[in-house]
Amino acid sequence: MLEVFPLPVLLQERAAEQVGCKAQPDSPSAPQPAVSLEQDMFPKHFMTAARISRRASLQCCRPRFVVQTASKCQKAIQTAKGYAELPSAAERGRWVAEKEQLTEERLDIEGHPVMQRWETPYMGKLAEVATRNGGRVVEVGFGMAISAKAVQSYPIEEHIILEANRDVFKRLEDFAKGATSKVTPMGPELWQTSIKRIPDNSVDGILYDTYPLNKEEQHTHQFDFLREARRILKPGGIMTYCNLTSLGVLRHEYASWDELFEATQKPHLLAAGYHADELLVEAFPVEPPKDCEYYSHDTAMVPIIRKRGNASRHSSHSLGGRRSFSSWHQQQSPWRGQRSFGTEVNHAAAQHKMRPKADGRKLNAWTQWGELKECVVGVADNACFPPVQPAMIPEINDPVLRKVLGEWPRGRKSQRCVDAANEELDNLVNVLEGEGVKTLRPEVMDWSQPLKTPFFSVENQYVACCVRDTIITVGKTAIEATMSRRDRYFEILAVRQILRDLWREDPEMLWKAAPKPSMADDMYNLSWWDWTEKDRYEHMHKYQYCITNEEPLFDAADITRCGKDIFVQPSMTCNYAGIEWLRRELAPQGIRVHSAHFPYDLAPSHIDCTFVVLGPRLVLTNPERPIAARDAAFWKENGWDFVDCGQPDNPERPAFSQSSKWLSMNIFVIGPSKVIVEEQEKGLQELLKHRCGFETVIPVPFRNVFEYGGSLHCSTWDTCREDDMVDLFPKQRDDDPALFEQHLS
Ligand SMILES: C[S@@+](CC[C@H](N)C(=O)[O-])C[C@H]1O[C@@H](n2cnc3c(N)ncnc32)[C@H](O)[C@@H]1O
Known part of the structure; x- marks a missing residue:
């Protein structure tokens, strides 16, 4: 059980904040938990990760409590489920025929909040990542076409979009007709089927943003996709994904995106064949409305996964020169820098035969001013x-x-x-x-x-x-x-x-x-x-x-x-x-x-x-x-x-x-x-x-x-x-x- 304490307003608070721990209450009695989150809200392996991370923090010299304000506690309960109840063990194929409810602000399918307009800047960021190599970009989940439009604002050669829902797919076909870069719609069928038709080592970038189709896959559907993604990515290819329905819940459990990524994402990525040195992550500022059913945080995670090897040189926006800034990019976070999450040493790389790389990188600095x-x-x-x-x-x-x-x-x-x-x-x-x-x-x-x-x-x-x-x-x-x-x-x-x-x-x-x-x-x-x-x-x-x-x-x-x-x-x-x-x-x-x-x-x-x-x-x-x-x-x-x-x-x-x-x-x-x-x-x-x-x-x-x-x-x-x-x-x-x-x- 996770204990969430209300933040006491004490004289020592400022000092305690500075050293990253909760202030000691004046009263001799220990603070009482204000709220308990039910264990069954989390699949077993996530609870294990959460316990491990809590144990790790207990080993610190000073205890680190999960500290939240009372109103945040309410929000945690509201969004802890991430969305309206998903059916358990539901068969995925039903999704194809479900009717969509689409407004300017949101897309609902089967009564679930599948996509909302406030995600626009975040989608723009994911698109920026997925198109860094230019070339052929695969997008999974068309939704409201927000990320698809952002992808199209970059110089790419082909935009392959996989979509399961028939109503959504119809809109995708219309979108393809008016698109700047070539769009290849694949569907209406589940990506689990259509991905098989994409050859090995054939794509330069991937943006994965679908929706859990039953309760069991709320936190995990992206991991099923990751193995396939590695297969279709070219060496040097770049992938990003999002699963706000899961992250909206998990983020309450971890002190930072780093911790969350290490505990809940990285093990699955490694199991899917990725190497620690291929994994990066950034935080991106978001502003979900107060009544959002699945997300209540002010940042969202942007995984940046680059398959080892040299990227093919297309007319990409990140190779050579400066980017041409469109309205999408202007919304980018000031926190654009990447941080690697891998701490494992890659011994396999050392066994490769060494030869100078074509792009001629070199170490050279003789002065302080060159x-x-x-x-x-x-x-x-x-x-x-x-x-x-x-x-x-x-x-x-x-x-x-x-x-x-x-x-x-x-x-x-x-x-x-x-x-x-x-x-x-x-x-x-x-x-x-x-x-x-x-x-x-x-x-x-x-x-x-x-x-x-x-x-x-x-x-x-x-x-x-x-x-x-x-x-x-x-x-x-x-x-x-x-x-x-x-x-x-x-x-x-x-x-x-x-x-x-x-x-x-x-x-x-x-x-x-x-x-x-x-x-x-x-x-x-x-x-x-x-x-x-x-x-x-x-x-x-x-x-x-x-x-x-x-x-x-x-x-x-x-x-x-x-x-x-x-x-x-x-x-x-x-x-x-x-x-x-x-x-x-x-x-x-x-x-x-x-x-x-x-x-x-x-x-x-x-x-x-x-x-x-x-x-x-x-x-x-x-x-x-x-x-x-x-x-x-x-x-x-x-x-x-x-x-x-x-x-x-x-x-x-x-x-x-x-x-x-x-x-x-x-x-x-x-x-x-x-x-x-x-x-x-x-x-x-x-x-x-x-x-x-x-x-x-x-x-x-x-x-x-x-x-x-x-x-x-x-x-x-x-x-x-x-x-x-x-x-x-x-x-x-x-x-x-x-x-x-x-x-x-
Ligand atoms: C969150 S929305 C995508 C939002 C989109 N990125 C945008 O910017 O508007 C998820 C989409 O994935 C589709 N989807 C869900 N499961 C899928 C699956 N297994 N295969 C293909 N598409 C799927 C849904 O029908 C929905 O259109």
Whole structure:
């Protein structure tokens, strides 16, 4: 039995919301369930999945209740059945002869609400997905022709529509006569029959949207179709489906679409022969009317399933150039970015013979400013609070929250906080794609899992939002960082599939991983956290921080690229042994590794909020953290200019952010005269335009991502820029040997 609690309005509520759990009631007695949903509303296997997911959430450090407002509880009951009663064990064939009741707003058959007009934007989204490859598109279920019209608004070659109901089919035949692209109606018969006539590997896209024809198949009819869909899809073909009659019910059971998909859809997809790395999902905003019998949520799920292999190149709207926006597309969600749901490694792929792919993808980035062609944008899914550890003793910035919560929170961050960051990350994807940059996303992984190695354990991991910290492209080499925090030890796994794909496709790419550190206690200077401010000032110019030099340690964001020369900052996240490792690894390729010191930063971490290379011979510098005089001289000798960044327009930090106000400087240069900047940093935008020569300055909202310790540069990993191994430091000099000796001896 699922217990649904009314949301108590308590003083602590705001604080509790921030950490993703229900506030503790003031009263000593436990809250009473307001409503119980009957178990028999759910087929057995869904209940099992629901129990598993609830058990998983109980294992979190803090309990996560299913929290709903009283009015939502009523809505849950109303829509828990999803529709008016379907007959049990009814024979499907009867559907063909049933009369339709059609109005402008809805289609009813046999008294069931089969389709309604409010779904129009959602149908437009499904059509956009199914037509991404152009070519031959199969649609199953004609209904009110809403999705069919949307499919027709894209440049496709053929539109095959399968429909069972005779009345609906008559309308389909009329529709075919006036359609822009060729329509081939198949019916009136059940898809279970007509699909057999569609040959293997023959279609480029599929949109499946039918209706359960009896009670038993309410949650499952799409899965019967999925196996057939895989058979008829060409390699690289794309499929999407919807079953609101089921999802409207199941969504009440899960905290997010991710959880729902993992528990109730993915197992069936895998059983139907799909691979985890073929599965993606997006949420799409919808507005069902209050009296809708089958749906009451404000988002709907858009599965995006792409069969492995290369798509054939038709005149598709997603291949090359920008889309031609029709009224359908204008209704698209701002959350267009895709997130993969697969976390399983595909061992079968590794057995394939490797050969370069025809489209010639490559890994290449020598500078911070070359024209950006491809990049990875992080995701905030399943984010957790970083646990207290030797590399980080986090603090709550907001004094009110600090008082209310008492201690640093543990476990998962709130879904609201994750969603807000994801919305901004997805918007960045849109902006980049609009600028012609191909974007990739990390795998969604469960970071709430604890980690135990022979040397340490942490109660949970972090998030794959700041991909920049985990990996860097240096020329034609991808270098996995050691990382410096224990909770980020395996964060690199979120981009593992991307690395594998790139490496297989680009025969020139080198793939290196720095030695995995033990992260044992002796790698940290545990007393550092007890130092007073005075102590820290005393050590500041010696560059002594919370990590020791036992083994190489670095986060990739401690590095910046200028062609043949790269610069690395010793910091809280990078030691001299890490810099030395990079130097030895890269020297054979002719890449010169230099250290860059910032002696006025008490707790430096990541160079991209301190010293931001904007272009050849131009650096944006932090007025409070000047580069050491010896280092500055080296840059100046080689003709580089420094431009001081002004104070941030908005210096505020989110309550749980462990980064400084200087995230304002964490901009993303995407071409020789194009840069993306947080939208509130107006002063910096002006500076970049008028003093630094950027012709295009693109403001984007990104403050919700600050919570995760990074901004625009941190949350991206540039896999391909159009640039070369330029030499901008013809006057070379050695790093200060005394410093290295002092730290490494
Ligand atoms: C939800 S409506 C489709 C709505 C449509 N996407 C639109 O935008 O208007 C479902 C349609 O699937 C048809 N249908 C249901 N079961 C079917 C089956 N087994 N084979 C073929 N069509 C089926 C119904 O008759 C109905 O027209």
